[in-house]
Amino acid sequence: MIRINQLSYRYSRRKEILSGLDLELASGKIYGLLGKNGAGKSTLIRNIAGTLFPSQGSCHVLGYEPKRRQIDFLKELFFVPEECFLPNLSISKFIDIYTPYYPRFDKKQYQVYLREFAIDPRQHLQALSFGQKKKVMIGFALAANTRLLIMDEPTNGLDIPSKVLFRNMITEASHPDKLVLITSHQVRDLDELITDLIIMDHGEVLLHETKEDLTHRLLFQATDTPSEDSGVLYQEKQAHGWAQILKNPMGLSSQMDMELLFNAMLNSRTTINSALLTQP
Amino acid sequence: MNWSSIRLLITRQLKEHMRVYLISLALLAGLLSFMFLLIHNWRDSFTGAVENGVFLIGLFLSGGMFTNSMFKELSNKPEGIWLLNTPATSLEKVFSAVLLSSVVFLAIYLGVFFLVDALYLSLTAQSGNLLGIFSNGFHEFIFLYLIFNGLVLLGRASFMKYSFLKTMVLIIGVVILLNTFNNFTLEYMIPDLSVTSSMPFSSFQFRHSGENIHVLLPSSTRAAFMPFLWILLPLALWGITWLKIKEKEI
Numbered sequence: 001m002i003r004i005n006q007l008s009y010r011y012s013r014r015k016e017i018l019s020g021l022d023l024e025l026a027s028g029k030i031y032g033l034l035g036k037n038g039a040g041k042s043t044l045i046r047n048i049a050g051t052l053f054p055s056q057g058s059c060h061v062l063g064y065e066p067k068r069r070q071i072d073f074l075k076e077l078f079f080v081p082e083e084c085f086l087p088n089l090s091i092s093k094f095i096d097i098y099t100p101y102y103p104r105f106d107k108k109q110y111q112v113y114l115r116e117f118a119i120d121p122r123q124h125l126q127a128l129s130f131g132q133k134k135k136v137m138i139g140f141a142l143a144a145n146t147r148l149l150i151m152d153e154p155t156n157g158l159d160i161p162s163k164v165l166f167r168n169m170i171t172e173a174s175h176p177d178k179l180v181l182i183t184s185h186q187v188r189d190l191d192e193l194i195t196d197l198i199i200m201d202h203g204e205v206l207l208h209e210t211k212e213d214l215t216h217r218l219l220f221q222a223t224d225t226p227s228e229d230s231g232v233l234y235q236e237k238q239a240h241g242w243a244q245i246l247k248n249p250m251g252l253s254s255q256m257d258m259e260l261l262f263n264a265m266l267n268s269r270t271t272i273n274s275a276l277l278t279q280p
Numbered sequence: 281m282n283w284s285s286i287r288l289l290i291t292r293q294l295k296e297h298m299r300v301y302l303i304s305l306a307l308l309a310g311l312l313s314f315m316f317l318l319i320h321n322w323r324d325s326f327t328g329a330v331e332n333g334v335f336l337i338g339l340f341l342s343g344g345m346f347t348n349s350m351f352k353e354l355s356n357k358p359e360g361i362w363l364l365n366t367p368a369t370s371l372e373k374v375f376s377a378v379l380l381s382s383v384v385f386l387a388i389y390l391g392v393f394f395l396v397d398a399l400y401l402s403l404t405a406q407s408g409n410l411l412g413i414f415s416n417g418f419h420e421f422i423f424l425y426l427i428f429n430g431l432v433l434l435g436r437a438s439f440m441k442y443s444f445l446k447t448m449v450l451i452i453g454v455v456i457l458l459n460t461f462n463n464f465t466l467e468y469m470i471p472d473l474s475v476t477s478s479m480p481f482s483s484f485q486f487r488h489s490g491e492n493i494h495v496l497l498p499s500s501t502r503a504a505f506m507p508f509l510w511i512l513l514p515l516a517l518w519g520i521t522w523l524k525i526k527e528k529e530i
Contacts, residue, residue, distance in 0.1 A: 046361075049361075049365060050364070051361050051364050051365065051529060051530045052530070053527075053529055069364065069526075070369070071282075071285070071367055071368060071369050074365060074366070074367035074368075075367045077365065079365050081357070081358050083357070083358045085356075085359040085362045087292075087296045087362075088297075089295065089296060093295060097291060097295055097296075098292075100288055101366060101367040102367070
């Protein structure tokens with residue numbers, strides 16, 4: 001669904017944000033895009049959404065070139081930016097004005113989302129708090145039923161119960177024809193949600209694997225003491241002991257610690273990648 | 281271009297800014313009434329076509345501000361992304377903005393102006409007529425408004441912050457530059473002439489034996505030149521605005 005070839009993006013001659021990225025993302029999946037501040041996540045998703053144009057290379061989404069912003073492409077895309085904008089309207093007027101743009105928009109589905117988020121549809125959008133605006137936008141984005149849904153830091157501003165609701169909504173809205181791409185600093189928010197993980201740093205993709213493959217090839221465990229064992233690929237001290245990533249030749253099952261894997265990729269990228277390559 | 285998409289874009293623009301537009305409409309009527317009141321109270325101090333002056337001040341002031349409300353989303357990132365990702369083509373977005381800020385605005389402005397003008401004439405029991413848009417070539421200012429509209433829209437698409445102020449400074453700068461260049465060229469071409477005023481692409485005035493002599497372009501040249509100025513120039517400016525919006529990155 002998304003094919004990115006040797007994509008580079010420069011803000012100026014000196015400042016290169018993305019360099020020679022290659023990515024292929026398929027529909028029916030929920031991708032988590034992780035990276036530190038300034039890693040290039042937002043620049044990448046804005047290139048996919050067509051609000052930034054590649055300096056070099058190509059980006060194709062659903063067969064369209066996003067930079068051309070063709071109407072059929074825009075009807076299949078919903079992009080929720082980190083700081084989302086909502087116009088100066090009541091929720092009901094907002095629905096009346098914007099739903100005709102999305103051919104598969106489901107008003108009943110949207111009403112359910114609003115009810116679950118405890119938002120009164122009679123309210124005015126400008127009277128809502130930041131978190132409530134985010135909920136209105138997330139609900140709208142899901143009810144639009146576009147084939148590509150991009151969310152930049154969607155859980156920022158959501159309270160804990162809403163984060164749980166958000167995860168459930170995304171899971172329920174997933175569909176074989178739909179691709180969801182979510183970026184987040186808050187790694188734990190995506191833990192149970194995503195099917196595939198992409199880790200970026202300094203404009204490069206450090207890791208792009210399915211969660212299933214990662215848990216099959218890596219073993220995540222917690223111990224009281226650090227280990228000198230050669231099977232330990234990465235370990236770090238945590239509040240109640242040590243968290244480790246080990247090779248998993250036996251294919252044992254474990255709960256993936258995304259935060260630990262993220263830190264491991266930033267600090268011991270070569271070790272993790274060679275372990276992933278050498279294991280079946 | 282899809283007409284239902286244009287209808288949606290116009291509805292969106294009007295509904296999102298309805299309150300501001302209604303307040304501005306009342307303000308416009310108040311401003312025009314105030315200017316007519318000033319004229320009436322100091323009628324001995326004002327001579328000439330003062331009604332025309334009121335019309336032009338109102339037209340360019342309110343028209344500039346209204347046009348500047350088109351694409352206002354481009355002045356900040358989240359709103360800009362929202363506008364660019366709204367499912368409509370760039371051409372439809374620009375076309376609907378032009379339609380609103382030129383045709384719809386002009387129709388409403390003319391309505392409000394003549395209403396205030398008629399009220400003024402009836403309340404002051406004056407014998408004069410309503411402003412004649414088509415007398416003495418005054419309608420040419422309507423075309424001038426279209427050029428101004430194109431410039432303001434182009435400014436909106438080009439400058440992210442303070443677009444209206446920047447566009448006004450540029451317009452004033454270009455007008456001063458053109459005028460200076462025009463005067464300089466006239467003095468260079470006809471050194472013995474004492475030119476008192478000039479209008480680029482149109483006319484100049486000089487003094488000869490104590491009399492002011494006004495020189496206009498020959499009517500045939502003017503007839504050939506005017507369609508370019510009044511029609512092709514606004515079209516070109518709207519076209520460049522379209523290209524700017526099409527290539528806009530946020």
